[in-house]
Amino acid sequence: MRNIWITVSYEGTNYGGFQRQDNRMTVQEMLENCLLTLTKQKTTIYFVARTDAGVHAYGQECTFYTESSIPGDRFMHAMNVLLPPDIRVRQSRDMDEDFSVRRGNFGKTYGYLLTENRQASPFLKRYIWRTGKKLDLQKMEAVARVLEGTHDFTSFRGNNSVPSDPVRKINEIRIVQEGELYRIYVTGEGFLYHMVRNIAGALVDAGIGALTPKQVKDILAAKDRRKLGITAPAEGLCLLKVYFEPITKKLIDNTLKESLFPWTF
Secondary structure (H helix, E strand, C coil): CEEEEEEEEEEECCCCCCCCCCCCCCHHHHHHHHHHHHHHCCCCCCCCCCCCCCCCCEEHHHHHECCCCCHHHHHHHHHHHCCCCCCEEEEEEEEEECHHHHHHEEEEEEEEEEECCCCCCCCHHCCCCCCCCCCCCHHHHHHHHHEEEECCHHHHHHCCCCCCCEEEEEEEEEEEEEEEEEEEEECCCCCCCCHHHHHHHHHHHCCCCCHHHHHHHHHHHCCCHHHCCCCCCCHHHEEEEEECCCCCCCHHHHHHCCCCCCCEE
16 A cells, blocks of 8 residues: 655645544545545545645645555646645655655644735735734734743634643744734644634734733633633635644744735735
8 A cells, every 4th residue: 555645735724724524624524525526436635734725835734655656756637636726735745655744744834914904905815813902012022932941732623623632832923013014923833723813813812912922821720711712713724735754943933934914925
C-alpha cells in the first residue's frame, strides 16, 4: 500500500469546515470523493488541522493510502482536474508507509485579517473581519506578549470542543498594521477548537482598551471560557503553514515572505 502526501489549499466559504460531517459538504469529503472517482477505491484522508466552517487554508497537509499506480507527483494534476476551483492540491509525493502528517509536524502558523473600517473593500469580504473599531497596536501587542509561551488555554477553547489537553505552547504572536488593516500571525505547536479566533477576539478587545494584560492573566488562570469576550468570525482566519522541522523565527519569517494573499503582502 502506498502512502501519498498532499498539500492542499482551499477557499473555505462554501464548506462546513475541513473534517467530514453528516449534514454539510466539507473539504475532506470533496477530496475523498475525488480520489474515489480517480482510483475507484474508497480512501480516507488523514489531515493536520480541523479548520472550521468558513476558514481558509494555504497549507493544509494530508496523507492517504492507495493501491493506485498513479505516480506520486502526478496526483496533484489528476486531482485538480476533478476538484472544484476553490480547492487546489499544491503538491503531491510518495512517502514511507509509516509517515504521518499529524505525528510528524512541529506546529502551525495561522493568519488572521481584520480592519478598523466597516466599509472595507467588497473584494475582501470573504477574508476579513470588519470590526468598525479604532485599535491601539501597542495595547494589542502587550496582550500578545502575555499569551506567548506555554499556558493552560481552557479559557480560549471553544464550546462543544473535543476533550484534549488544554496546555499549549504559542511560539509567537506577530501583529502587522498597515493603515486600517491588521494582520495577526499566531504560531504554535498545537491549537484548541476556536483558540486562534478567540485570541484574535481578545486582541481586538485589547486594542479598544477593554482588555489589559493583567486581565488576560486572570482569564488564563480562571480556566473559564465565559470570562473571555467574543470569538472572531471565521472568514478572517487562514491556515498558512504546517512545519515539519522545529519552529524558529527564521522559519516563521520565511512563511510570511511567501505570497499568501491577502494574509501576507
